[in-house]
Each structure stands twice: as C-alpha cells, then as structure tokens.
Amino acid sequence: MAVDNRKADATEESLHRIFTVPEAPDSTLGRIEKEISENLNAFLQTHIAATEKPLVDIEKDFSSADIPETPSFVSDHTHFLLDKLVAQSVHTSAPSFIGHMTSALPYFLMPLSKIMIGLNQNLVKIETSKAFTPLERQVLGMLHNLIYHESDDFYQQWMHSANHSLGAFCSGGTIANITALWVARNHALRPDGEFRGVAQEGLFKAMKHYGYDDLAVLVSERGHYSLKKAADVLGIGRDSLIAVKTDDHNRIDLQALEQTLAELKAKNIKPFAIVGVAGTTETGNIDPLDQLADIAQAHDCHFHIDAAWGGATLMSHKYRPLLKGIERADSVTIDAHKQLYVPMGAGMVIFKNPALMTAIEHHAEYILRKGSKDLGSHTLEGSRSGMAMLLFASMNIISRPGYEMLINNSIDKAKHFAALIKAHPDFELISEPELCLLTYRYVPADTQRALTLATAEEKESLLNALNDLTKFIQKRQRESGKSFVSRTRLNPVKWDRKITTVFRVVLANPLTTETILEDVLSEQRALAKLSSISLPTIQSLTDTILKREQISLS
C-alpha cells in the first residue's frame, strides 16, 4: 500500500492560496467540484428516503469537540464529507419522501446558487449588495402584487422607496411571523402624546399608558408553533397566544372567536392581532379569510395571515379562490422554501400598507442611515444572504403558469391519493385534502366495523391501540428507508375529539407517481403485520366485538 506522505500545513502561503481564484479548469478544486457534483447526483439517484444507520453510530463520527490543530487538504476533507455526511443525510427530494413541506428542488438552482455564494453579498445595506437590493425589493413587490394586485403606479411609487418597505425577506416563516406580530404590537402600542411608543419605552410603560390589563393574539388551535415563539419574544407571553377551537374541517370556529373576543374585552385585555391560517401545517386547511377580515376590522385588530405553506397557491388561477380574503390582510407570511421550490432559508412577510413597517424601523449611524434604501432598517435579521436571487430566478425560469401547473398537479395528486385511501377497505382518511396535504391511518376493515359496535370502553381501547399502531408503522417505514410519511396528532370530530395519531402526507414533489402512492399503502399494510403488541390487541378486541354482534343477531 502506498503511504500517503502528503501533509497540509497552516502557512501564510497556503492560507493565501485558499482565498485566490483557482486559475486552471483542471485545478484540484475544479476536480473536487466535479467529484462532488457526481457524488451528489449519485446520492440523489440511488438513495431513497433515508438510511438505516442508527443516529448513535453517526454521532461517533462527530464526537470530538477539538478544533483541529493541523489543517486538512480540501480533497481529503471532501471525502470525509461525502462519506460521513452526504451518505448519511436524508434524501428529501426522493419521490417517495412525501412527509414534509420542503421537498424537491429544480436542478438549475445548483449552478445558480454559486452566484449567491460566490458574490457573498450582504443585503443588510446597499454598500455590500448594490444590485441585489433592488432585486430583493422587486421580489417583494412581485409577491405583494401576487397577494394584493395593486396598480402599476402603486409599485412604481413604493417598490424602491427609501422610507418604505413592502415587506421583509428573511430566513423562513418563523421570522416572518415574528416580524408581522412585532409590527402589529408596535402599531397597537404606538407613540401617543408624551408616550414615545412600546419600541422606545417597553411593554410595562405601554400598558400603563394605554390602560390595558393584558394583550392577546388569536389564532386557531391549528396555528403553527412559531406563533408561540413570537408571543414569547415579544414579551406578551405564550399564554397570550389564544388558541381558538376549529370546526370539523380544521378551520377556525368563528363563533368561538367572537365569544373569545367578547371575553377578552370584558377583562380589559387588548387583542392586537388575529391570525388566519392559509394552509395549516398539519392538515393544509384554510381558515375563512374573508370573514376573519370582517372580524379583525370590527375589533380594530391587525389581521395577519400565516400562508407560509399555502401562499404559493396564489400562483394558481384555478385554486386561488380558496384563499379569498387574503387581499384584505394587513400582513401575509409566505415561505419560498416550501411550495415555491427554492432552497431552505427563504421566507417573506409582506405588508399591505408600505408605511406599516416604520413601526419597527431601526437606524444606526455607521450603517442603515436614515433615508437610505438599506433593507436592513426594516428586518429583524442583520446580515442576510442574496437568497432572494434564487426566488427571482425561479419565478423567471418557471413563470407563473409553470408554478400553477406544479400547484394544480400537487392538489390533483392529493385528491387522487385521498380517493385511493377511501376506496381501500383497510385505511381511513382523516382529513380531506383542500391543498396537497392529507392525513389518514391504517384501520383494518373488521376493526372499522367493530368501532361502530363497540362500547365506550372498548372504543377507547381500540383507539389507543390504533394510535400505537400508527406510530409503529410510521417509525418502521422511516427506518426501512423505502418511503417516508410524517405523523401528527389531531382531534377529529368523528372520534369525539379524542387525540388521534395519523399519517401526514404532503404531495409537492412533481416526480411522485400514482404507483408510488399505491406502494406506500401496500408497504404500510405489510408493516402493520409486524406489530407484535398493538395489532394483536386490536384484532382480539375486534373479534370479541364482532362475535358478540353475531350472537345477538342469531
């Protein structure tokens, strides 16, 4: 065996070299780059949903807390990454990976993303981003237009205006939601006479000035957990994010909302924002946005819509009407890294009124001077990458009709899958797809019948065992690595609002075929048979119930 005598040194010269543009196309870096592309492509073609190596074994490769005292050659380190990292990662763009909202990416983004990394622009200020700033402002304008359809004059006036902002580009839906509620809070507790506003004087003085006993934000019980984080960081506390119950389609119950608002008023608690969800994370259902807008208006609340996942539906002329009323929202969250198919780290909050973001405006002398067009004066985050470029490129390359096809096909596929589940005697559809998301579970046909005949106690036992079985199947399926669905817990009306564990499927990948969906069901049926505890429990209870029924009939 040839001994490898190469040794990397941390020298002035080697450090200088890693910051120098590699000249020859056949340079070492050029070779490494080619190898990485080939390896990534191989990984993306061969691996399926996940690998079965246990996490504890993988952790062993990442166990040292020492920063290396000697440098490595890029080529050697690349091999480590390909072996230990790439090979052990999750193939989220596999057509059978249908469990989450971030999915396949168009391949053109790989070479284009080099522009972003290569130029390393910082969008916090013009000095470090130049053309990237107008590009990002244009992207925000395009999304504003998608939601609000204002006139050309409106966009000419506001899109590049120094003292205004149509929204903020950020790392994701979480930051977008926090930003929206931050603006809402600061607007509700704005400067007034001697009082210089909550941004300046803080919550304690703001509450004294306005004479409120507390503040609240309302959202349905299907609201995303990021809203709880927002309530926490905004100082109103998680308890002040009030979860309103939903109807049997997972949409906010408007009567319950009105009642909660009346109760808050009686307690001198100011609800400063109502959040509508346009595509809940768990079931994909959309709140009645138009009616929510009426209620928010009547109660002088900021109306925010969390369309992190479902907002991309606006690209579809066919399905856009599902979000009717969104154009009345004061602010809207949309994640580009979900159904707009750009890489992770791309969220946006858009504000209807270009002046609203002044509520959180921030200036600093060496940076973000007043009157500059710096985007950083209206963002929670400081330094930010040129990620907007990838959304800009995707919107140009794919175009609105292209996105419409992606959205429509996804929804149609979800409807097809729902029909498959309903037609199958051993499965139960839990939530009908409104967008491309649905939930279901495995319930053997006999058990479905037994459930209609069971006593309250038997029903309880069956439902509990079914929850365990769903969990068992989902874990086994993930471990076996052929396909992946996620799981969540709902409280369906059909099952008396009892906690029900379900499979959750998001059908965003254009390469997912109907055959794959049929295979997922077959695989789940087969995996159920491997359950040595829950399935036998379910079967014996089912037998008992069905036998009793037979006897009483004969």
Ligand SMILES: *Cc1c(COP(=O)(O)O)cnc(C)c1O
């Ligand atoms: C995904 C999602 C979020 C959070 O977005 P991140 O990009 O994960 O921060 C918020 N709300 C809804 C409805 C979502 O689906």
